[in-house]
Amino acid sequence: MLATIRSATLLGVEGRPIFVEVHLSDASLPGFQMVGLPDEVCRGAYARARAAVLSSRLVWPNVRITVNLAPSDQRKVGSALDLPIALGVLVAAEVIPPAAVDGLAFVGELGLDGSLRPVAGIAPLVAALRPVTPVVPVASAREAHGVVGEAMRVASSLHELVGILVGGEPWPRIPDDVWDVEEPVVPDLSDVRGQAAARAGLEIAAAGGHHLLLVGPPGSGKTMLAQRLPGLLPALDAETSLEATMVHSAAGVRLPSGGLVRHAPFRAPHHSSSMVSLVGGGNTFMRPGEASLAHGGVLFLDEMGEFAPQALDALRQPLEEGAIRVARARAHTTLPARFLLIGATNPCPCGGGAPGSCECDEGARQRYLRRLSGPLLDRFDLRVGVHRPTVDELVSPGGGEPTAAVRHRVLAARALAVGRSGMLNAQIPAADLDTLAPVDTGAAALLRAQLEADLLTGRGYHRVRRVARTVADLAGAEVVGEEHVAAALQLRVRLGVSRRAA
């Protein structure tokens, strides 16, 4: 008359193992009660489980049914508990022997016809259940496989599952397509004509982990360029890959075949995005936001000035710590969010262009630049001017250098940087710049002259030195030379009014 089934629920990007306890009592009137903080979706499990059991030509016990989701002080979210609840009822009603569900854990949503449907967050759920063998809907096999490999079982319907657990039928094979690893199709850099500065910006951003701001009028190809950055980044390391997989799974984003996020993701939220959709949180299980979905990859903010200021402000924590801590009254969780930030903006409301062609009135221009400035603008090591390609560039034969060639240099430079200091150049602390990024006399003189002429601020100085380190790494140079510093300076466009001439 009592049954306990293992399952798990989701909080942020973490799974939490839980027990579904079912008690049947004919001492009181027939009915159904569920306790243990189920949310609205979870509460619907009764209707779905009952219909699924009846559709599978089984009997729903006509007694008092009490379901407890333990530990009972934790929120339970979503429909993943449909299956364990239905099985718990069947075990308690002695349809399924308790020994059959021993050592197994169950997650999955039930259709009214008894079919087993995928749910979001399978990866973190099965990760939390280890070492217990999870039983997952067949459509979720790919996600579960990325985390636990073959140590799982799949099923496509309640009917089938009961046949296995009661009748001793064999478990169905895990579908083959989960093993294939398909290479993602990323747009290639050879499609880009001209844009020497922006290409250099992408290459340096990828090699040094420098955040990049693209400044240019509409139609100059800022989005096109940003989309090509993930192709330059190395495949994710094992740890990041698993973290990214958890995030994508928890957010219900389709995972690539193989079940693991192996390549740098690219996320481009629209500028109307709310703060919660960017950094996560919000409802009871704290869905990860775009910043977390970009973990290990690229977060692209087009029209950066149009984002709500508080949404942009909220990105400061992940930019500093590589993670977002979301706290609510009942629970708190940490969402991973280490990404390369690419911003894109017009230089002014009208889009600008050659000097003197801007037609914005002064007030509007100042307001626009003010929205951009502030704490976030300081995080960009690279500010690259993007311009509409000239006719010469457009009709020139042949494309630019392909992604593969650039990526080769990027990987070499990253290896150099990590071998030297154990980190990417963007992370070098200011105090270590002299030992890790020494400059030769020509470079020192150029930096000094820039500072004296007030063309460079103190903060900008450190950023330029980090970028120059990456430029030197890409060229394979030990010491940062004048040409590397000059290139770094050119990739830090001054916005608004030229200081010297003002």
Added chain:
Amino acid sequence: MTALVDATCAAALTELEGLGSARLCALLDRASPSEAWASLEGRHPGATPDALARMGQRCEASGIGVVWRGSPTYPAVLALDPRPPAVLFVRGDLSLLAGRRVGVVGTRNATASGRHAAGELGRRLALAGVHVVSGLARGIDGCVHRGVVGTAGEGRPIGVVASGLDTPYPRQNAGLWEEVAATGLLLSEYAPGAEPLTYHFPARNRIVAALSEVVVVVESRAKGGSLITVNEAVERGVPVMAVPGATVNRAADGTNLLLRDGATPVLDADDVLDALSIDHGRDITRRVDLRTRPSAVDLPTYRRIVESPATLDMLVVSDGRSLAEVAMSVARLEMAGWVAGVDGWWETIGDTLR
């Protein structure tokens, strides 16, 4: 004693509703400020002893002087103006208005070359002993006065502003504002504390035109505020001159139109001095370009920027060299003062290397 009371009354009169510059002129042509005030006290809701006392304190606290139509210090150049200011608030040296004066105005959204031309014009005029009248706005106005205060020449800056003299606008020119008051002359038609309202600016422009012997427009859009100053100048028979700009430069559309309409072109300060019939032949500051000449390596890059403003991408394409090499050239040209960059575009500043 009477003069002091008159000054305070004149200042307070400007704050009364319904009493614009024209009416106030008519009033002050018939009565002294203290008489006018006495006649209004009790009859005009704003004319209270309180208001008078406050105005007195305010002017005194900020060191602001007052001249009015009929006062002995009222500038002679304005006496016969078609629409003279009835009352002027003053900081600095009023005697500058007896010297040679050139108005220099232009757009707020100026290009680097326009800013440079304005600064250079201010510097050269100041060295030639000519005072420069301008509006202390952003862009050209600020640049020309920075050029003036940066020299040891006899020419001084004369600023005519559209807000109270203790209310600097724009804020970024607040420092310059103080410098102009300290070394030159700062004028306003508006009482201390007055905000820079939209309709103040055209009125301010008319005073700039009225105080100038020649008005020079450095850069102006096709429908710029500088053209109001030009119209005021034309109405007063003040010659208008303009600095030509490239036809692709939208910021120079207005000045180029002026040239087509017959304004005298200004290539450098000598042209303005000619118009003032000042002999510039003995100018000892004449043209020694102190900038280091671009090396042979940097010259192609410089020539390309001379042709028209260019982005780094364009320079790389036209040069055929690597980004790093072009970046080096641009950095050297910038440090030497040949080019300046903003929003990713590079343009030349100063005299073009021939």
